[in-house]
Amino acid sequence: MKKVLFIKFGELFLKGKNKKEFERLLLENIKRKLSSFSFNLEQVVGRIIIFDYDEMEENLIIQNLTTVFGLIGVSKAIEVASNFDEISDFISKIEIDGTFRVNVKRADKNFPLTSVELERKLGEVVLNHNKNAKVDLHNPEHNINVEVRFNNETFIYYETIKCDGGLPLGSGGRALLLLSGGIDSPVAGYLMAKRGLKIEAVHFHSYPYTSEQAKEKVITLAKELSKYCDEIKLHVVSFTKIQEQIHMNCDSEYMITIMRRIMMRIAEKICEQNELGAIITGESLGQVASQTMQSINVTNSVVTLPVFRPLIAFDKEDIVEIAKKIGTFETSILPYEDCCTVFLPKHPVIKPTIKKAVCQEKFLQIDDLIREALNTKEEIIIRR
């Protein structure tokens, strides 16, 4: 009998021939996440078991595991041998006051009792040892879960702590997140990382129009995100000169449209240089003038890489809820200006056209500006 953490993982079984690779990645991610702890890990079919850890660190290990994408739940469990006597011996020691039910999962079909038979027998054991216990199959106060696995291993546990689900980080490739400092973009990054994308981020910075605090704020956000996304390479691009040039040469109505088109171009270049396969933004349809369907069309038209906008159909409240859950909200609402607000025109165009945008851009030396911005780019590696 030993204490273990019993880990279930999600969609991987859907992956057919790629399943092995996904599992390898998942194990690697778990090991990296828990690198500061001492423990042993064992993979049994369809489950992962962690054991030989410092009991004082148990809850902290679980807390860490809930941020590993691809896992659906962790339970504090007891491992016993798969025979009725050993199982019932442990069950007989459980103290139950109130209603309960025993749930058996029998993966090992060689076990002599069926799931239902074992449930009944173990239920009897509980009733025999606890005066105040009562069976309730529909809404029990206590669940006793018994999983009979292969290799003579059976796991007994009460509750399962929910993990985030999704796919193992890195299993979907790597992508670049446009990280502004607001509420939306960290959430967008989190959601795409949850679908298996390893994230790098780009932040556009307009010192001295924006403060160093605005940059620090983005670093803090990236740190919060790295809780889920492992290490993040943050590219900080100085946008000052580009903004000044747009301000001087272009129609103020089109300021934001042109800015965003240039940001997208720079983002695509960074993707090329770093072998990233997509751009991620926190845009949500209709939230502001630059996020109308027409605006998105005009900014999207300058790049050929796929642009993922996971928040496109989200309401603000729903985004805020996720931001609070992942711990970025408190930082996001700190009151530092980001580069989009400095030269903000009074009336940004709501329905821009590609034709007009292209026409406006003729007044700029776009290629030179982009080259210079990329040459002076700063790279920061962020770990939690």
Next chain:
Amino acid sequence: MIFLDNAGTTKMFEECAETYSFYACQEYYNPSAATRKSAKISAEINDVRSLILKKLGTMEGTVIFTGGATESNNLAIKGAIRGGDYEYVFSSGEHPSVLNVAKSLQMQGKTVHFVKLQKNGQIDPEDLKSKLNQKTRLISCMFVSNETGAINDIKELSKLRDKLAPNALLHIDAVQGFMKIPFSVEDFKVDMLTFSAHKFHGPKGVGGLYVRKLNYIKNIVDGGGQEYGLRSGTENVPGIMALRTAIEKIDVRKNYENVQSLKQKFNEIISKESGIKILDFQGSLYIESLVFTGVKGETMLHALEEKNVIVGLGSACSSKKAGNRVLSEIGIDKNDIISSCRVSFNAYQTLDEIEKAADIIIKVYNDIRKRVS
């Protein structure tokens, strides 16, 4: 001089003084200003927060820096008060910075319960059970007693909370535990935790409150909104950075082992003198009490100081008042209390030093006993 009052305060590491001076005289910028220098300082403060979370063994919550443990305790308790029919539960062995806040809640008409201590100095679980219910808003309890060294079973306490008072916040005063005894906030499942830098070789005047969620408490001081609005006032940057230096220098597990051998040696020598009783509550290795039969504790304290050994008389914050509240609470004989001194070690003392101190204590005791009898 041999200092055996380390539960009262500790000698600051020299390195902390260097850090302090660097951030007081060179990087002296106000973290709230809009300059790059200020942004850097502000980011560094956040790094110290992360470091403390790591040491506390959690990924959740944050740390509010304060002017020390008394302020942290005030913020935790007063900040958690809500209007309405709530109840507040405290252990009766608390430090004055909790106990007196509890009393003032009582004066304001709040329902306040005090939980008895057992003979071993720990909070009485049966008495606690009887005082918890659905209306309980806050339970505040010490992790390690500053008077007896008794360690409360916080894990058990938090289980009782989950079962009987699920709406209650659990706050622990871990001043004698943080950076001294290995523990983890996630293992304990507490919501708030108080610590103070000068108890582990950091500077005086800086401490903090760990909070699992910021909305657990409201601010008790209004101002510029620093520290997430919960502790306005320009941050004590040199203090916070010196606190970081102390944390970085300490190896908690190794220190605990060192103190174990110090205490063993000390008790081995002291126990040879039958007139001195060791009150050991099987708690923190850092703290114990000695009873000098037939001699007043205070007399011993003064006489030992003459011989360059410093001991304590219970909480320095309350030692000026007659008697020792906590010792009498757990049923120690009144004469024993009058004859008692508190001895507390630090991990950087040497066996030689401790041996020497123990010899002096025995010698001084015999000397005085002869004179007074």
